[in-house]
Amino acid sequence: MAVFEYRVRDRAGKMMSSQLEADTLAQVRDNLRSKGLLIVEIKPARTGLSGDIKIPFLSDRPPGLKQVALFSKQMATLINAGVPLVQSLAIMQRQLESKSFQSILKIVRTDVESGTPLSESITKHPKVFNRLYINLVRAGETSGTLDAIMGRISDFQEKELALRGKIKSALTYPVIVLVFALGVTYFLLTTIVPQFAGILIQLGGDLPPLTKGLIAVSNFLQHQTLIMVAIVAVSVFSYRRYYATVKGRYQIDNFKLRIPILGTLLKRSAIASFARTFGLLISSGVNIIESLEITKGTADNAVIEEAIENARNVVMVGEQMSGSLANSKIFPPMVVSMVAIGEETGALDNMLGKVADFYEREVDEAVEGLTAAIEPVMIVFLGLIVGLIVAGMFLPMFAVIGQLSK
Structure with missing residues (x-):
C-alpha cells in the first residue's frame, strides 16, 4: 500500500x-467522500529522510521515556482543546x-x-507503551477523562525522568573517575614500568616484592591482553547468566540495597517510584489489586517486587496491605503508617503522593551524600595506585644509588 497526504x-x-x-488515490478520494468531507488536496506522501525510508540503528530504535512523556503532554493539550483523537494522533505523527x-x-x-480504542491500539507496541501506560489510557477512556489521564501520565513520566537523572548524576562521577584511574594505571604499567624495569635489571641487585609484583603485572598486561579480555568477558557473561536466574537476581538485588550509601539511594528511589506509580493508578480508577500487579512490574528490583507481591496477596484475601509492607522490612515505618492511614x-x-514527594526529596539528599562521600574516596584510590607504582619503581633505584655512594 502507498501512503497519501490529504487536506x-x-x-x-x-x-x-x-x-x-x-x-490508489481513487480509494483515498472515495474514503474521504464517504465521510462527508470536502477534499482540498490529495498527494502521495513524501519519501526520503522525511518519509518512510528507515535508517538502521536510528529509525528502528524505539523512542525513549523523554519522547513518550512529550507525546503524552502534547496529546493531553490537544484533546483538552477539543481536537478529535484521530486528528490529534495525525498532528503528533507529523510533529515528532x-x-x-x-x-x-x-x-x-x-x-x-477503524474504530479500535486507543488503549487497545497501543498494546501492539509494548516497547513504547508499557502496561502502566495502557491501563491508565484504558481508565481514561472508560471514565471519559482521557485528557486528564494523559496529563497525569506526562507529569508522572517527567518526575520519573527527573528521578532517573538524579541517580544517573550520582553514579556518573565515580564511573568517570574509575575509568580514568584504570586508564592511567594501564598506561603506567604498560609504558613507564617496562622502561624502569629494564634499567633496574641492568643495575642488578635484589628487587623488593612490590617491584617484582609490578613487573609481573606489567608483563601480563603487555603479553596476555587477550587472556585479560577473556577473563572480563567470562565474568560479565557469568554475572548476566546468574542474574537471569530467580535466585541470582534476588541475591544481587538484595546486595545492592545493602551497599552503604548507594543502597540507601536505591531504596529511597524504589520507594518513591512505588508510591508515585501506585498512587497514580489508584487515583485514575484502576482497582487496587491490578494496581499492585502493575506496580510490581515497574519495580526493577526482585526484593521490592516480592514485597509488593506479598502485599497484593494480602489484599486479595481482604486484609490491609500496610501489615504486609511492615513485615517486608523494606518499607520504613513512616511509609507503612502513611499507607495505613490512607x-x-x-x-x-x-497519602502515596505525599510519600513520593518526601522520598524524592530524600533522593536529592542521598545523591548529595553519595557525591560527597565518593569524591575523596576516588581521589585517595587514584593517589594510592599512582603512589604504589612510583614507590615500586623508585625505591630500588634509591637503594642502588645508596650502595654506589658507599
Missing part, C-alpha cells in the same frame, strides 16, 4: 490534514522527530480510525 474540510468548514494508506515513533503512531492512528481514611492515593 479536507468538514461540514463546519474546518480544515483538517492527515495521511491515509491505500492502493523520531522516525520510529512516527511509524508507530501511523499504525495506532490507522487502528483508531487505607483507613480512603485517601490512599493522596
Whole structure:
C-alpha cells in the first residue's frame, strides 16, 4: 500500500490534514467522500529522510521515556482543546522527530480510525507503551477523562525522568573517575614500568616484592591482553547468566540495597517510584489489586517486587496491605503508617503522593551524600595506585644509588 497526504474540510468548514494508506488515490478520494468531507488536496506522501525510508540503528530504535512523556503532554493539550483523537494522533505523527515513533503512531492512528480504542491500539507496541501506560489510557477512556489521564501520565513520566537523572548524576562521577584511574594505571604499567624495569635489571641487585609484583603485572598486561579480555568477558557473561536466574537476581538485588550509601539511594528511589506509580493508578480508577500487579512490574528490583507481591496477596484475601509492607522490612515505618492511614481514611492515593514527594526529596539528599562521600574516596584510590607504582619503581633505584655512594 502507498501512503497519501490529504487536506479536507468538514461540514463546519474546518480544515483538517492527515495521511491515509491505500492502493490508489481513487480509494483515498472515495474514503474521504464517504465521510462527508470536502477534499482540498490529495498527494502521495513524501519519501526520503522525511518519509518512510528507515535508517538502521536510528529509525528502528524505539523512542525513549523523554519522547513518550512529550507525546503524552502534547496529546493531553490537544484533546483538552477539543481536537478529535484521530486528528490529534495525525498532528503528533507529523510533529515528532523520531522516525520510529512516527511509524508507530501511523499504525495506532490507522487502528483508531477503524474504530479500535486507543488503549487497545497501543498494546501492539509494548516497547513504547508499557502496561502502566495502557491501563491508565484504558481508565481514561472508560471514565471519559482521557485528557486528564494523559496529563497525569506526562507529569508522572517527567518526575520519573527527573528521578532517573538524579541517580544517573550520582553514579556518573565515580564511573568517570574509575575509568580514568584504570586508564592511567594501564598506561603506567604498560609504558613507564617496562622502561624502569629494564634499567633496574641492568643495575642488578635484589628487587623488593612490590617491584617484582609490578613487573609481573606489567608483563601480563603487555603479553596476555587477550587472556585479560577473556577473563572480563567470562565474568560479565557469568554475572548476566546468574542474574537471569530467580535466585541470582534476588541475591544481587538484595546486595545492592545493602551497599552503604548507594543502597540507601536505591531504596529511597524504589520507594518513591512505588508510591508515585501506585498512587497514580489508584487515583485514575484502576482497582487496587491490578494496581499492585502493575506496580510490581515497574519495580526493577526482585526484593521490592516480592514485597509488593506479598502485599497484593494480602489484599486479595481482604486484609490491609500496610501489615504486609511492615513485615517486608523494606518499607520504613513512616511509609507503612502513611499507607495505613490512607487505607483507613480512603485517601490512599493522596497519602502515596505525599510519600513520593518526601522520598524524592530524600533522593536529592542521598545523591548529595553519595557525591560527597565518593569524591575523596576516588581521589585517595587514584593517589594510592599512582603512589604504589612510583614507590615500586623508585625505591630500588634509591637503594642502588645508596650502595654506589658507599
